[in-house]
Amino acid sequence: SEMLSESAFKPYMSVFDKFGFGLRVRSRLLTRIYPFESFLGVNGKPVIEYEVREVKKTERDRKNGETTVRRLAGDTKRIKRNRSRDTFKMRLGMGTTLEQSGDGLVEKPSGSSLCRISLWQYVLTGVETGRLPSNDLTKELIDYRDSLKANVTEQGEKLLGGKHIQGKLMSKVVNLLFQELCKIIPVD
Secondary structure, X not given: OOHHHOHHHHHHHHHHHHHOOOHHHHHHHHHHHOOHHHHOOOOOOOOEEEEEEEOOOOEEXXXXXXXXXXXXXXXXXXXXXXXXXXXXXXXXXXXXXEEEEOOEEEEEEEOOHHHHHHHHHHHHHHHOOOOOOOOHHHHHHHHHHHHHHOOEOOOOOEOOOHHHHXXXXXXXXXXXXXXXXXXXXXXX
16 A cells, blocks of 8 residues: 555556555556556557458348348458557456467457456446445446346346356446546656
């Protein structure tokens, strides 16, 4: 706690206070993300790239009972990739890598397993129970949790299991953390 009170960590601590992270979670996250500027481009902003990908399955939209085809399989589409956020998520254990396994590719979790465990504990003890500081950020997390739990079929069966919901909430926490740090970390 003495080290975390250093002046260099003040912006990080103010963001961590908004989330209501405990001492251990703060320490683990800070060891992975300090200095935050290393995730940003030379202009001090997140690195965003565009790439062209092939559409694997036909994309359809349904509105007012009518189906419209947006893209056919085999077409190409342009997508936006936030490289800074992706690197940030990877460092905190929320990234995935593709590995060859027999005939196919398998996505495996990648990054710090210790941070991943800390984030899971935070989601389990804070977000799931609702014991968080009251602010816009935590309200967004609670609303997202409620929307995930409200996903049910017409028969009332849940579409997402507990672990799936927790994984989505962990990802949301890391995305919000990245956004908040982008707002608060000064550019030198």
